[in-house]
Amino acid sequence: MDITFSPEEEKFRATVRNFIAENLPKLGKTSRRDFETKEDFLGWHRMLYKQGWVAPHWPVQYGGTGWNVTQRYIFNEETARAEAPALLPFGLAMVAPVIFTFGNDEQKKKFLPRILSGEDWWCQGYSEPGAGSDLASLKTKAVREGDHYIVNGQKTWTTLAQFADWIFCLVRTDATVKQQEGITFLLIDMKTPGITVKPIIVLDGAHEVNEVFFDNVKVPVENRVGEENKGWTFAKFLLVNERSGIAGVARSKKAIERLKEIGRAEMLDGKPLIETDEFARKIADTEIELAALEFTELRTLAQEAKGSHAGPESSILKIKGTEIQQRITELTVEAIGYYAYPYDRYFGDNEYPPGPAYASGGAGTYFNMRKASIYGGSNEIQRGIIAKAVLGL
Numbered sequence: 001m002d003i004t005f006s007p008e009e010e011k012f013r014a015t016v017r018n019f020i021a022e023n024l025p026k027l028g029k030t031s032r033r034d035f036e037t038k039e040d041f042l043g044w045h046r047m048l049y050k051q052g053w054v055a056p057h058w059p060v061q062y063g064g065t066g067w068n069v070t071q072r073y074i075f076n077e078e079t080a081r082a083e084a085p086a087l088l089p090f091g092l093a094m095v096a097p098v099i100f101t102f103g104n105d106e107q108k109k110k111f112l113p114r115i116l117s118g119e120d121w122w123c124q125g126y127s128e129p130g131a132g133s134d135l136a137s138l139k140t141k142a143v144r145e146g147d148h149y150i151v152n153g154q155k156t157w158t159t160l161a162q163f164a165d166w167i168f169c170l171v172r173t174d175a176t177v178k179q180q181e182g183i184t185f186l187l188i189d190m191k192t193p194g195i196t197v198k199p200i201i202v203l204d205g206a207h208e209v210n211e212v213f214f215d216n217v218k219v220p221v222e223n224r225v226g227e228e229n230k231g232w233t234f235a236k237f238l239l240v241n242e243r244s245g246i247a248g249v250a251r252s253k254k255a256i257e258r259l260k261e262i263g264r265a266e267m268l269d270g271k272p273l274i275e276t277d278e279f280a281r282k283i284a285d286t287e288i289e290l291a292a293l294e295f296t297e298l299r300t301l302a303q304e305a306k307g308s309h310a311g312p313e314s315s316i317l318k319i320k321g322t323e324i325q326q327r328i329t330e331l332t333v334e335a336i337g338y339y340a341y342p343y344d345r346y347f348g349d350n351e352y353p354p355g356p357a358y359a360s361g362g363a364g365t366y367f368n369m370r371k372a373s374i375y376g377g378s379n380e381i382q383r384g385i386i387a388k389a390v391l392g393l
Helices: 007-027 038-051 069-081 089-102 105-117 231-246 249-265 277-305 314-340 362-373 379-390
Strands: 122-125 141-145 148-156 166-172 183-189 195-201 207-220
Touching (some): 007 038, 007 069, 069 277, 089 105, 089 166, 148 183, 166 231, 183 207, 183 231, 231 314, 249 277, 249 314, 277 314, 314 379
Parallel strands (some): 122 166
Antiparallel strands (some): 148 207, 166 183
């Protein structure tokens, strides 16, 4: 496999790098921990939309860039290197591919332009109190009455639903068949009467996730994607895309760079922590794991360039990617020590937390990343998928 970049590709990298250098500083703040309003989250999205770069993976006819796989890889590398805010995936990377692949013409016309521009903010209605990794056991029910469905039930861990204009939901439309065969994929306007969003405040005080309740919510049948009871097909398609994106190789590379900087600043027995054998070994082990993951991702992209689509192998990217992300946060807290633990501004007690600037939020990030091996289908479930679909066990 040739992993060198051509002169044309390096020219493209320079174009991307220049755009980032000129525009990213205009945001003022780029850390997600500093984002509090809807506009905070959408700032970078809108800059990329204006440039025509917000959806590189979309087909050109719907607003994609027409970039090849290598160009998309370079773009992801450069935005991660610059620590540009990660774009929210729920509209651009999750529901949009479902709509432009399986939706009808009216749905494409109605939803895709507004997802592209950021006019519509989407959230994901998958998990329920009794249906997480075993998603097919979901209980949220939709009963058809004429040209509407009446939806009742509850979704949980719904990221940033407090800002959402729309939610894409899996609902139970037939309880008499095998679980996977009685699920339908609905697009629901969050302003519809009967929808209640209740916050879940996480350990560091942030309002990131929510519970969403549906009480006799009327959803037009025209907002159903595909056939009734065929939603599991679309759900699996969406999850494959989600798992591939969770790997986060480029951002993990940047996080290791930052970890090394911390290791050079922190001292142990009179010398920088990074020069101690044990800590240096831990970083090296993580870098080796990340390099292996990067080559796995490159092989997947090479197959995509030949016209293949991500399949069960996306589970490998998801498992290793999230394990590496968690490992980096563990080493970061280990390196910082006690100064990683004071809470941030969310509780109002540490507007100016003690310790070096790089210590701020260390523990909060560590605890928050415990979720990475669960969302998108827990890593245990992914190992089952690999055993069955890849290894044939």
